[in-house]
Amino acid sequence: MKYVTLGRTGLQVSQLSFGGIPIQRSDAANTKAVVDKLEEYGINYIDTARGYTVSEEYLGAALEGRRDKFILATKSMSRDKESMARDIETSLQNLRTGCIELYQIHNLPEKDIGKVFGPGGAYEALSEAKAAGKIGHIGVTAHSADALKILVEQYDHRLETVMFPYNIVEDQGKEVLTLAREKGMGTIAMKPLAGGNLDDYALALRYIAAAGVCDVMIPGMGSPEEVDRNAAVDLTAPLTQEELEQCAAVRRELGTQFCRRCNYCAPCPNGIDIPGCFLMANYTKKYGLADWARARYDAMPYHAGSCVMCGACEKRCPYHLPIRDMLMDVAKVFGR
Ligand code: SF4
């Protein structure tokens, strides 16, 4: 396993690291098995979030007796001081530790930056927690290129790391992430598989390593087999001309309007599982999965066709997807 320095945090982390989103669809026993695999391969950086339901708790339990082998990163959507302070305490409790190495402001859009760094903002709680030794370093995660630019250009003296989507079909952060690195910030690639839209995981991970823009990549891994699969990828192998053309073809096919399955659009007042609908529609295009996808879609309690077009979800989607139009396409695929 290759280890890299995560910017000026000085933390030595594995280039291939672990994203904890899938743990919320898992259970305690499987989480332990996943962490066993991480330990076996020397994958030492674990990223989770207050928002990933049970992820912090399961990971905390799985880390009992081996906490010193891992570097922990978590994050909170809190924007004010009081709720951020509360979330830090909850994370410490859930992760069963006295200090979390990296605590991040989660999914910070441009409109909330002033609030977070202003008087009574979340950053004050993070600074105090750092001074008290409850957290080691402070970082941020963002989904919009505009927010990323402001954070790196104006707040780099307060933030030690930045996490942003980076993958074959999303390299809009390339320039600013490069600047972040030059300024000494650690750079973390989220959504290396574009929210599960990239089938060739080996190519996807190698693309990020070859780009040299992010220190670390954190694919979500929900099973020991997925850890085996990702750990087997040779991240030092440069991309061939043929593989570069393959990446260009994927870019053409997927475009920019695709769901990353982050679920920030939830909740739909009508109970529609928005990313689930898109996922099932995508599966119908994959070889051998059409019938399976249709059965799964039919079993969902609410379908795309029951969208009442209120638009609430679109206001929350950080990728500004035309969710309503996209759901109508899903309804056409499945006829409901
Ligand atoms: S627009 Fe449709 S999918 Fe979105 S929140 Fe409203 S009802 Fe739900």
Ligand code: SF4
């Ligand atoms: S529709 Fe947007 S907010 Fe919802 S899961 Fe997909 S990318 Fe995320």
